[in-house]
Amino acid sequence: MDPQRLKDNFALVGTHGQDVTAYFYSDLFERDPALRPLFPASMAKQEQMLLEALVQVVSLVDDAPALVPYAQELGRRHAGYGVTSEHYPQVGASLLATLEYFSGPAWNQELANDWATAFGLLSQIMSEAAAEAAS
Numbered sequence: 862m863d864p865q866r867l868k869d870n871f872a873l874v875g876t877h878g879q880d881v882t883a884y885f886y887s888d889l890f891e892r893d894p895a896l897r898p899l900f901p902a903s904m905a906k907q908e909q910m911l912l913e914a915l916v917q918v919v920s921l922v923d924d925a926p927a928l929v930p931y932a933q934e935l936g937r938r939h940a941g942y943g944v945t946s947e948h949y950p951q952v953g954a955s956l957l958a959t960l961e962y963f964s965g966p967a968w969n970q971e972l973a974n975d976w977a978t979a980f981g982l983l984s985q986i987m988s989e990a991a992a993e994a995a996s
């Protein structure tokens with residue numbers, strides 16, 4: 862995984878602002894409508910929070926000592942939202958589809974691999990922390 866390549870791609874995608882998170886959630890709810898009731902009726906605040914969290918995760922992607930506790934806390938809170946480890950791959954698929962869409966011609970296989978690796982690690986830390994909190 863190349864952290865700088867990931868950061869550069871996220872900066873490019875971020876130029877599309879809130880359209881990115883709106884696209885992400887519509888893709889996610891189309892993929893699995895059963896996830897919609899987990900979220901509040903109005904998604905505006907949620908979209909903003911997701912964007913801020915992604916900015917934070919991407920900025921810490923090459924700083925494991927800071928990223929791990931952040932992801933653990935986020936994972937523990939997600940257990941309280943009714944999120945289980947089976948939900949993560951669906952969210953990962955929507956995230957990759959969203960990044961691909963907004964990257965346009967800049968998208969390539971290396972970026973797809975970088976994001977899949979980064980999201981896989983984040984999901985693992987989050988769901989392990991959630992499982993520990995529940996036990």
Ligand code: HEM
Nearest residue numbers: 896899900901910911914915938942944948949952983984
């Ligand atoms: C793996 C990367 C993920 C990130 C970065 C992320 C980020 C966030 C953030 C920042 C919040 C706001 C509340 C808080 O900070 O605790 C949130 C809430 C939430 N997330 Fe995630 N999330 C992720 C994965 C997931 C997954 C896999 C699901 C499953 C569907 C999910 C469903 C939810 C729900 C239901 C809420 C609460 C909505 C509410 O009641 O206000 N998230 N997420």
